[in-house]
Amino acid sequence: MGIMGQARPMAGGPFGTMQSMIRSTFPLRAVVAWSVLTAALGAATPAATESVGGPVRPLANPFVAVGESPDPATIPLYTPSLLRLPSGRLLAAYDRGGAAGRKGMANAVLLSSDDHGVTWTQRGAMAMTHGRLFQAGTNIYYLGQKGDLRVACSKDQGETWGEPVELTSGQQWHQSACNVWHTGGRVYLVMERRVSNTIRAWPVGELAPVLMRASEAADLTKRESWTFASELAFRDVVPGYEKNDMDLGWFGVPFFPMTYPAKSSVGGRRSMAPIGWLETNVVQVRDPDHVWYDPTGHTFHLFMRGHTGGTGYAAVAKVVENDDGTMTTQLEKMPSGKPVLFLPFPGGQMRFHICYDEKTRLYWLLSSQATDSMARPDRLPPERYDLPNNERHRLVLHFSRNLVDWCFAGVVAIGPSPKQSRHYASMDIDGDDLVILSRSGDSRAKSAHDGNLITFHRVRNFRDLVY
Structure with missing residues (x-):
């Protein structure tokens, strides 16, 4: 048998057999080296058989239905807003649209939960839409519009609510329940005023995002x-718009032809309104190394849904506080001096929500994921709402250090079909978790846009997602 000697049966499987054979023919150092190698291989073998791939699993598909339409065909539910109070109480609000007013229902519904979102109690109802909840001082406010801006106040942590008070007269306002920014004892939020009535379609080209500022100690x-x-x-903003x-450079904006002031037909009985911006979030750049950082703390950046007909772009502007206390809205610029109107942004084509986390010093983004925006409009299935970029049933989460x-x-969550939406969500931080309120639908929903549910979701230990 040569140098190996006579072979005989040995216990221990293939690695054990080989090791015994080597001990009989090689020096001790070689045997030790082989033992180390086989130990390493043995430790690695189980990992090699484990699954290292597979689809991404939703973080928070299960939900609690906070609101449900009494008639999905005629009363859709809109504008979910969510606020976590220092006490741990959760407050929620949403709109009832469509025929709700004609059927004697107030638009806005306000609720609270004291068991981490498991059960909810209605605390109020009022004539207002596009509202959002926020705290200023010891008071809770709900600010939205009914044509003009309106605001209501609760002085007892959302238990009871005063009557809405109008802040403007004879104007048209718009928004969604986007974020609120607190700094220096002041509260900042954005509403959008329609400045003209020329566009004969979805009028997002006529919206002006207006940053509103108030002292947290004042009566808002x-x-x-x-x-x-x-x-x-x-x-x-855009030369040649009208x-x-x-x-607009080389970015394919607008995606479909534009026929201001009317909408343009894009095929399949679908159409596109003139491009624009809407549903504005307000943030500040906190990193001193960022090219947009303002060491005086008087610059605020506005990130908006960009209606371009395509996907992946948000609109951006900034507001600068002046020495006399006024605030000026303008476009931001890149270091080259070139103005920037659109930024690459995951889900920028739909309403999104930005939340800043002090612990991680990260911005968190809740937005909608598109999967087939390049489809021909005339080939979309009937249950798909509006343009190909208008997918609304996949809610996703991102984080960023610099907003870019x-x-x-x-x-976060996926609806079982494109009609069963999970979108237009608001979020807040609840300890180690993200709590989310989504505009949603099930099989009874009229469409992906006109859903019949408001659903509560919880992403546990969200900071563990950072890598």
Whole structure:
């Protein structure tokens, strides 16, 4: 048998057999080296058989139904807003649209939960839409619109609510339940005023995002407590907008032909309104190394849903506080001096929500994921709502240090079909968790846009998603 000697049966499997044979023919050092190698291989073998792939699993598909339409065909539910109080109480609000008013129902519904979102109690109802909840001082406010801006106040942690008070007169306002920014004892939020009535379609090109500022110690039901920034409508930003002759560079914007002031047919009985911006979040850049950082703390950046007909872009602007207390809205610029109107942004084509986490010093983004925006409109299935970029049933989470480079954190929830939406969500931080309130639907929903549910979701230990 040569140097190996006579072979004989040995216990221990293939590695045990080989090791015994080597001990009989090689020096001790070689045997030790082989033992180390086989130990390493043995430790690695189980890992090699484990699954290292597979689909991404939703972080929070299970939900609690906070609101349910009494008639999905005629009363859709909109504008979920969520606020976590220092006491741990959760407050929620949403709108009832469609025929709700004609059927004697107040639009806005306000609720509270004292068991981490498991059960909810209605605390109020009022005539208001596009409202959001926020705290200022010891008071809770709900600010939205009914044509003009309206605000209601609770002085007992959302148990009871006063009557809404109008902050403007004879104007048209718009928004969703986007974020609220607190700094320096002041509260900042954005509402959007329609500055003209020329567009004969979805009028997002005529919306001006208006940053509103107030002292947290003031009575925010009084108009004099608020300072409004200057107005900058989308139509006034882009040269050639009203002539349908815009020069927006090499980014394919608009995606479909634009026929201002009317909508344009894109095929399959689907159409596109003139491009614009809407549903504004307000943030500040906190990193001193960021090219947009303002060491004085008087610059606020507005991140908006970008209606371009395509996906992946958000609109952006900024507001600067002046020495006299006024605020000026303008476009931001890159270091080259070039103005920036759109930024690559995951889910920027739909309403999104930005939340800043002090512990991780990260911005968290809740947005909608598109999967087939390049489909021909005339080939979309009937249950798909509006344009190909208008998918609404996949809610996803990202994080970023700088508001430009976003890291995928996970899928929050997915509706069983494109009609069963999970979108237009608001979020807040509840200890180690993210709590989320989504505009949702099930098989009874009229469409992906007109859902019949408001659903509560919880992403546990969300900071563990950072990598």
